[in-house]
Amino acid sequence: MKPIVLITAGDPLGIGPEVTVKSLKNPLVQRACLPVVIGEPTSLVRAGFSDKLARLIAIDASAPLPDKPVPSFAGGETSYKAVELGIKLALKTKSPLVTAPINKQSWALYGVPYTGHTELLRERAGKEGLMMFVSGNLRCGLVTEHFAIADLPRLLTKERIVESAIHFNRALKQLGIKSPHIAVCALNPHASDNGKFGTEENEIILPAVKALRRHRIKADGPLPADALWLAHAAGKYDGLLCMYHDQALLGLKLAAKKPIVHITAGLKFLRVSPTHGTAFDISGQNIANPSSMTDALLFAAARAKPPKIF
Incomplete structure (x- = not known):
């Protein structure tokens, strides 16, 4: 039926x-x-x-x-x-x-x-709902959603990134990917260039990525978002975890060859x-x-x- x-x-x-x-x-x-x-x-x-x-x-x-x-x-x-x-x-x-x-x-x-x-x-x-998007083999999840850019440094925490990544990893498995390889985007240009353009990468995102590995989640990052979209489109990663709305949607809308579907996972x-x-x-x-x-x-x-x- x-x-x-x-x-x-x-x-x-x-x-x-x-x-x-x-x-x-x-x-x-x-x-x-x-x-x-x-x-x-x-x-x-x-x-x-x-x-x-x-x-x-x-x-x-x-x-x-x-x-x-x-x-x-x-x-x-x-x-x-x-x-x-x-x-x-x-x-x-x-x-x-x-x-x-x-x-x-x-x-x-x-x-x-x-x-x-x-x-x-x-x-x-x-309450575990994660905003994510899928277009063919392109997949991205959002750590934050409809917030002002100025609020991001306050909103981004290690705990929020880890929780979002765990939900994203589970959702990717539900899509049929047995062992997802996730790339975690940086917040600042060039992933802050080791602290020259912000501290979020070293103080928040990198500790979150290390915590994900302890959860046995295959995660790389923080990595510059512009290069990551090219790598993801080439098949290097199963999904991108993005820090904010436009970081996900700009890359996805440019790279997508098929219609984009929005999912609330979790x-x-x-x-x-x-x-x-x-x-x-x-x-x-x-x-x-x-x-x-x-x-x-x-x-x-x-x-x-x-x-x-x-």
């Missing part, structure tokens, strides 16, 4: 409904899973949804949706409630959850206390998402590229366990 894959359609005013429907129309997706979509029904039908594509759990708004694709109370309400229900069903059924993009401002307008999916998922489904179920946002500027024009959403669905379906009916 095909596995169930739960899908939240994202902000109804963004491209989430469009890329969801386009992906559901892909024969590969239909052959791979039994999709269950959770979202605002009007936006999905407008994007071409029909009950032949998937089971729909409708989330209705208590206030009218705006006529234009902008951040809104109604968009925040429906997208947040969809994710809440998706988490509950994923916990109950152990089915993977694929989340189309939400708008953080819309969530704030609705009064959501979380800045995004990851923070909510950590609270409801396991939860009580598999959560996957595309790597784009709501793209209000092109919403409603039927020009959004569904490839990242399609890959997210196929990735989730390939790793799903036998379904539990709800």
Whole structure:
């Protein structure tokens, strides 16, 4: 029997409904899973949804949706409630959850206390959630995520790096890599050149790498991120552990030859998402590229366990 894959359609005013429907129309997706979509029904039908594509759990708004694709109370309400229900069903059924993009401002307008999916998922489904990205044989995990660059020296600790690396190593094993070889990125240019451009490498990152080796995790570093992306693309490492968001995403988006899939590793179920946002500027024009959403669905379906009916 095909596995169930739960899908939240994202902000109804963004491209989430469009890329969801386009992906559901892909024969590969239909052959791979039994999709269950959770979202605002009007936006999905407008994007071409029909009950032949998937089971729909409708989330209705208590206030009218705006006529234009902008951040809104109604968009925040429906997208947040969809994710809440998706988490509950994923916990109950152990089915993977694929989340189309939400708008953080819309969530704030609705009064959501979380800045995004990851923070909510950590609270409801396991505080060990690690943000990581996969594109073919390219894989990277983040030690810190959505923080200001100025806050990094305060946020980076030996304990945080070790914990992130342990979760990353476990996630790589779950992807089928028996003995992952991880490269740990430096924070400063040229890995600080032995302290000339900062102290984080010698005082924080290097001790963390030594601790990882004591955990029997094969880790090298700290190494300059620019050279590491070239080495990883050439197959030298199974994954890169990056210190901050753009250190991971800039290299990945330049090196990736296939669509990028975002994973929150370490939860009580598999959560996957595309790597784009709501793209209000092109919403409603039927020009959004569904490839990242399609890959997210196929990735989730390939790793799903036998379904539990709800």
